[in-house]
Amino acid sequence: MTKEEKYNTIVTQIKGLTADEDNLIANLANTAAVLYNNLEQVNWSGFYLWQEGQLVLGPFQGLAACIRIDKGAGVCGTAIAKKETLVVSDVHNFPGxxxxxxxxxxxxxxxxxxxxxxxxxxxxxxxxxxxFNELDQKYLEGVVDILIEQCQW
Incomplete structure (x- = not known):
């Protein structure tokens, strides 16, 4: 199966899981699990939710993670500050x-x-x-679009 075929399967599965459910935590938890278990060479998949001016750890799969991230800090905080997807090929070269x-x-x-x-x-x-590359970005932005549409935010 090609990478694009795998993503199409993932998207179909997430659409199916969220079709009749609008609970935010349930949908994020299932989505994190689907991504973690179906994407190759991934060691963490999850969500941080914006609360009181910080990103706070939400549903995820993988090892224990940082709990709070400030806007502009690290890759997650920078993505929020810039309001754009960030693809980082080597995190050790990413400032902060x-x-x-x-x-x-x-x-x-x-x-x-x-x-x-x-x-x-x-x-x-x-x-x-x-x-990660442009294909990952395209499909993962599509996954986020599904969650925006299906969940009660």
């Missing part, structure tokens, strides 16, 4: 990178923004440098 898992080498962070308002981020880490 926050190390939660020393095994992580690359990362993609997709901000969740509704009507200009920050709601959180989807964050995925890999123990492989240059793991």
């Amino acid at each position: 990178h926050i190390t939660c898992d020393a095994a992580s080498k690359s990362e993609i962070v997709v901000p969740i923004i509704i009507a200009g308002e920050i709601k959180g981020v989807l964050d995925i880490d890999s123990p492989i440098k240059e793991r």
Whole structure:
């Protein structure tokens, strides 16, 4: 199966899981699990939710993670500050990178923004440098769009 075929399967599965459910935590938890268990070379998949001016750890799969991240700090905080997806080929070269898992080498962070308002981020880490590319970005932004539409934020 090609990478694109795998993503199409993942998107179909997430659409199916969220179709009749609008609970935010349930949908984020299932999405984190689907991504973690179906993407190759991934060691963390999850969400941080915007609460009281910080990103706070939400549903995830992988090792224990940092609990709070300030706007502009690390890859997640920078994605929120810039309001754009960040694809980082080598996190050790990213200024201000926050190390939660020393095994992580690359990362993609997709901000969740509704009507200009920050709601959180989807964050995925890999123990492989240059793991993520434009195809990952396209499909993971699509996953976030599904969650924006299906969840009660």
